[in-house]
Amino acid sequence: MTDLDKAEQPDAAGPRDDVLLRVEGLKVHFPIRSGLLLGRQVGAVRAVDGVDLEIPAGRTLGLVGESGCGKSTLGKAILKLVPVTEGRVEYDGTDVASLRGEPLRRMRRHLQMVFQDPMASLNPRQSVETILTEPLRAHGISYDKRTRVRELLDAVGLPASASAKYPHEFSGGQRQRIGIARAIALEPRLVIADEPVSALDVSIQAQVLNLLEELQERLGLTYLVIAHDLAVVRHVSDEVAVMYLGGVVEQASADDLYATPRHPYTKALMSAVPVPDPKVEENRRRIVLAGDLPSPANPPSGCRFHTRCPFRQPTRCDDERPQLRVVETGPGGAHKVACHWAEEIQAGTVTPHEVTAQDVADAEAEATV
């Protein structure tokens, strides 16, 4: 069975055997140092604070959340680009943390990243040909330069003449195509795309997203697509995970999550998305969250979202951190939510109340881990 055939199989609530990437209890805490020569650790930024994720082969998981919630750090931790404090990253059944030297280098071939800003991630002094062949040289892979460069450019919709040019000679969208060509040069299986279109004009975004989808189909790629923009994630994802302050608060198939968001934070995020139908748009009720994202150096106790949550119930939300749990399994697969009151909110027995900026400040003052 090919990866693509496997990807046709329906989701199940239990563990699946076609999982390419599995993340368990992942934590990335950056030490905060103080004192002379910054030698003493006085705290930690809990950028990622206990994340579980699974991506089946050939599928796309979209990861959304506001700036600073830990999305990029999670992506980097999967690629071992930042040190993991606790937890496990398993790629194709192998614990990534245990790999060193040659096995790590070999594994890296299969996991590649597409970055937000192609101008910053491409070396301005290298020609496109050098940019595209450097990963092959670094991994000691023999290739016919002209043929391989032409194949890669063709795969991302650029002409062979692009080969001799430099990044500044291209538009933003073309540069991101070069970044994508570089990412697929080593024939990876998993690609982590961190805000792949947020630096691009809206008119160009769809073209680049379509290219990512086309390459997925042709090459059987598995994607983790990180974005703050819900529309971008919806466009490309089979499943979507919503992150808030270092943790995943909701995960479901894209259709289920957009049709029936269940976590209060997801409800607020979704309420901000404009609806194309003018009648629906007119009646759309925006949930505006009071306060800002709390500092990951000093996260609230209990549910990380309780300080801003319109559905907060004393005192369980303040004291007990909810686990991400399956609340429903439908045709789209398992719908997981990290909220103590997910069922009651759905049934309408727990209802929203107004939260003011002062309420948030008071709750934050009371609630530190």
Ligand SMILES: Nc1ncnc2c1ncn2[C@@H]1O[C@H](COP(=O)(O)OP(=O)(O)OP(=O)(O)O)[C@@H](O)[C@H]1O
């Ligand atoms: N190397 C680092 N050292 C210390 N703190 C860091 C480091 N990298 C990230 N952080 C902090 O970790 C938190 C999460 O950052 P991260 O970049 O992962 O969030 P994000 O959701 O990707 O946001 P954005 O979209 O703005 O990049 C932030 O508070 C950030 O300041």
